[in-house]
Amino acid sequence: MGNTPPVGRKVTLSDIAAGCDVSRATVSLVLRGSPLVNKHTRARVEEELRRQGYVYNRAAANLRRRTSSSIALVLNDLANPFFAEFAAGVDEVLGNTGYVTLLGSTGESTERELAVLGSLMEHGPAGIILSPAEGSDGQQVLAAVGSQTPLLLFNREVGGDLAACDHWDRLFLDNQRGARLATEHLIAQGHRRIAFYGGHLGSSSCQQRRAGYHEAMKAAGLSVEANWMIECMPNRLDAVAQSEHLFAGREAPTAAACYNDAVALGLMLGLHQRGLQPGRDFALTGFDDIAEAAVSAPPLTTLAVTPRARGRQAAELILQRLQEPSAPPRQTIVPVQLLVRASSCPPHA
Amino acid sequence: MGNTPPVGRKVTLSDIAAGCDVSRATVSLVLRGSPLVNKHTRARVEEELRRQGYVYNRAAANLRRRTSSSIALVLNDLANPFFAEFAAGVDEVLGNTGYVTLLGSTGESTERELAVLGSLMEHGPAGIILSPAEGSDGQQVLAAVGSQTPLLLFNREVGGDLAACDHWDRLFLDNQRGARLATEHLIAQGHRRIAFYGGHLGSSSCQQRRAGYHEAMKAAGLSVEANWMIECMPNRLDAVAQSEHLFAGREAPTAAACYNDAVALGLMLGLHQRGLQPGRDFALTGFDDIAEAAVSAPPLTTLAVTPRARGRQAAELILQRLQEPSAPPRQTIVPVQLLVRASSCPPHA
DNA sequence: CTGAAAGCGCTTACAG
DNA sequence: CTGAAAGCGCTTACAG
Numbered sequence: 001m002g003n004t005p006p007v008g009r010k011v012t013l014s015d016i017a018a019g020c021d022v023s024r025a026t027v028s029l030v031l032r033g034s035p036l037v038n039k040h041t042r043a044r045v046e047e048e049l050r051r052q053g054y055v056y057n058r059a060a061a062n063l064r065r066r067t068s069s070s071i072a073l074v075l076n077d078l079a080n081p082f083f084a085e086f087a088a089g090v091d092e093v094l095g096n097t098g099y100v101t102l103l104g105s106t107g108e109s110t111e112r113e114l115a116v117l118g119s120l121m122e123h124g125p126a127g128i129i130l131s132p133a134e135g136s137d138g139q140q141v142l143a144a145v146g147s148q149t150p151l152l153l154f155n156r157e158v159g160g161d162l163a164a165c166d167h168w169d170r171l172f173l174d175n176q177r178g179a180r181l182a183t184e185h186l187i188a189q190g191h192r193r194i195a196f197y198g199g200h201l202g203s204s205s206c207q208q209r210r211a212g213y214h215e216a217m218k219a220a221g222l223s224v225e226a227n228w229m230i231e232c233m234p235n236r237l238d239a240v241a242q243s244e245h246l247f248a249g250r251e252a253p254t255a256a257a258c259y260n261d262a263v264a265l266g267l268m269l270g271l272h273q274r275g276l277q278p279g280r281d282f283a284l285t286g287f288d289d290i291a292e293a294a295v296s297a298p299p300l301t302t303l304a305v306t307p308r309a310r311g312r313q314a315a316e317l318i319l320q321r322l323q324e325p326s327a328p329p330r331q332t333i334v335p336v337q338l339l340v341r342a343s344s345c346p347p348h349a
Numbered sequence: 350m351g352n353t354p355p356v357g358r359k360v361t362l363s364d365i366a367a368g369c370d371v372s373r374a375t376v377s378l379v380l381r382g383s384p385l386v387n388k389h390t391r392a393r394v395e396e397e398l399r400r401q402g403y404v405y406n407r408a409a410a411n412l413r414r415r416t417s418s419s420i421a422l423v424l425n426d427l428a429n430p431f432f433a434e435f436a437a438g439v440d441e442v443l444g445n446t447g448y449v450t451l452l453g454s455t456g457e458s459t460e461r462e463l464a465v466l467g468s469l470m471e472h473g474p475a476g477i478i479l480s481p482a483e484g485s486d487g488q489q490v491l492a493a494v495g496s497q498t499p500l501l502l503f504n505r506e507v508g509g510d511l512a513a514c515d516h517w518d519r520l521f522l523d524n525q526r527g528a529r530l531a532t533e534h535l536i537a538q539g540h541r542r543i544a545f546y547g548g549h550l551g552s553s554s555c556q557q558r559r560a561g562y563h564e565a566m567k568a569a570g571l572s573v574e575a576n577w578m579i580e581c582m583p584n585r586l587d588a589v590a591q592s593e594h595l596f597a598g599r600e601a602p603t604a605a606a607c608y609n610d611a612v613a614l615g616l617m618l619g620l621h622q623r624g625l626q627p628g629r630d631f632a633l634t635g636f637d638d639i640a641e642a643a644v645s646a647p648p649l650t651t652l653a654v655t656p657r658a659r660g661r662q663a664a665e666l667i668l669q670r671l672q673e674p675s676a677p678p679r680q681t682i683v684p685v686q687l688l689v690r691a692s693s694c695p696p697h698a
Numbered sequence: 699c700t701g702a703a704a705g706c707g708c709t710t711a712c713a714g
Numbered sequence: 715c716t717g718a719a720a721g722c723g724c725t726t727a728c729a730g
Binding site: 010053055056057058059060062063069070073078079080081083084085087088091092095098100101102103104105107112115116119120121122123124146148236265266268269291292295296297308 | 359402404405406407408409411412418419422427428429430432433434436437440441444447449450451452453454456461464465468469470471472473495497585614615617618640641644645646657
């Protein structure tokens with residue numbers, strides 16, 4: 001009585017059992033809140049748990065019970081505020097549910113993605129939330145994660161043979177509708193020569209946004225010049241670098257629907273460098289509504305996607321899947337909302 | 350031969366051993382790359398591992414070996430780009446070293462911080478990287494994490510009795526020097542009435558930055574008015590809201606050293622709302638060099654802290670600590686670098 | 699070079 | 715209501 005186990009070793013169930021003369025089974029029942037155990041015994045055990053500073057070893061319990069208490073969250077770009085907010089939302093819900101988030105960041109590299117998934121799988125996550133890297137292949141991802149662990153695909157589709165991964169749940173933004181809304185808005189402002197700027201054709205979200213753009217242009221009877229469709233990396237830096245191409249042809253556009261906010265902000269810089277003032281000489285829209293969209297000069301018209309709420313939603317979807325492993329796969333398309341700000345001005349006189 | 354274990358059950362060492370008629374011990378040796386095992390046997394085992402799609406159960410191995418392969422990363426605000434970049438840096442290094450990152454986000458709540466730490470501890474991380482919530486208490490954190498698990502304190506000091514936690518490693522920015530550099534720069538531009546704007550006195554980093562500011566002001570023989578020292582939440586929104594207080598006194602400042610970039614960007618908005626043009630009518634500096642600092646209008650003079658590199662450094666520090674558990678605690682102060690941009694203009698004529 | 703046995707810290711039927 | 719025993723998937727001395 002009163003003695004603690006040697007320092008440097010963690011306190012285990014056995015230490016507690018020995019400390020208050022009950023069996024390990026009884027301590028385990030107390031820990032798991034079983035009603036089977038006598039009030040008085042429970043009190044003694046709980047006191048001893050406190051006294052020795054017991055820390056539950058969840059890994060051991062998971063091993064015995066063949067359960068898991070972790071969810072893997074694999075993101076193509078954690079440094080992007082959109083995904084950072086998303087991760088915060090995921091972690092918020094998981095934390096409240098007793099799950100721990102295993103984080104993996106792939107830096108938009110498909111090689112690293114496979115390595116990260118392989119490494120995380122060894123920790124036996126109950127489920128996986130994956131925002132795939134650009135060019136990620138469904139077959140390879142499937143090979144890395146196996147078919148036992150539920151996976152929720154977020155934000156973009158993977159490439160390759162989708163039949164093999166049609167059991168995955170999906171959570172996507174309504175990219176096409178978003179880009180259509182933005183383009184329609186530019187058209188309503190009076191623009192006729194409208195570019196679609198940025199993103200990579202390799203990514204499904206870029207294809208969808210371009211489709212929305214084309215839809216709006218077609219519906220308005222507007223034609224699209226080849227040099228109005230510019231690809232660039234979905235970040236600010238490359239957006240600045242490529243912006244000259246917008247003005248390479250005869251018919252320079254007066255507005256651009258941009259792939260995302262980062263690209264739009266980069267384009268603003270590029271416009272400045274050409275002596276054009278965005279929001280006066282040239283109209284543009286973004287996508288994402290990242291924090292800086294509201295405070296750029298001019299403020300950026302964009303599409304709100306509320307990434308934190310998406311994160312919460314993703315966590316809830318994967319938790320639901322754990323409840324009903326055999327329910328049919330669910331594909332959720334999240335509507336996005338157009339926020340009109342000063343950057344989408346009417347054409348300059 | 351050729352039969353796979355029933356679907357739905359994971360493949361284990363025993364399945365592999367049975368599949369190629371060796372003992373589990375031998376398979377284990379193959380997995381761990383032991384030179385003891387015969388070339389031919391190794392080849393057979395490796396083929397069988399592939400064939401059955403074996404996935405190593407690291408949790409079980411950790412249990413047996415009494416080791417851990419995870420590091421807990423607990424952040425006060427993951428949605429903040431500074432911490433998101435930091436997390437990406439941490440994960441980059443840990444991923445390359447075979448560790449997995451257990452993510453925890455506290456949303457600047459000390460209550461949640463303790464809950465998150467308690468929950469993560471049950472997963473037995475080898476070490477903890479903690480960027481504490483504002484007002485976090487050292488004793489309570491210590492009680493939550495115990496004294497067995499190495500902890501690296503990042504970004505800010507905890508409160509309370511520090512003697513109890515002087516065995517923790519620390520990685521801090523040189524806040525005082527950074528704020529001094531910014532203030533000296535404003536003075537060199539010709540400003541005399543310089544405010545220190547934003548942050549909470551509860552946070553050690555705010556105190557340090559204020560100290561650097563006072564140091565520069567004192568060295569230049571400049572006095573400081575009470576209404577030049579404004580507290581606000583370290584985000585854009587509250588920075589806008591509080592900005593009127595800067596101009597409440599008789600002696601309005603002509604410049605402000607801001608607590609961080611978010612606050613500086615918020616102040617810019619507040620200035621605009623008063624009809625003042627930042628970078629012409631009022632000079633300001635930030636702290637952090639977040640992505641938007643370079644693209645705000647005007648671009649923001651700030652202090653580069655390279656959060657991603659800090660993340661990598663934090664991961665390396667904690668890994669070193671795991672190598673040498675009994676080395677004396679290390680406190681690392683990271684120098685910061687002043688980036689001069691257009692927002693820190695000379696006083697308006 | 700390979701195998702039998704014990705054990706990491708837990709949980710869960712099964713007796714009593 | 716409580717305890718003895720087996721077992722989750724691995725590793726590690728120890729024999730042979």
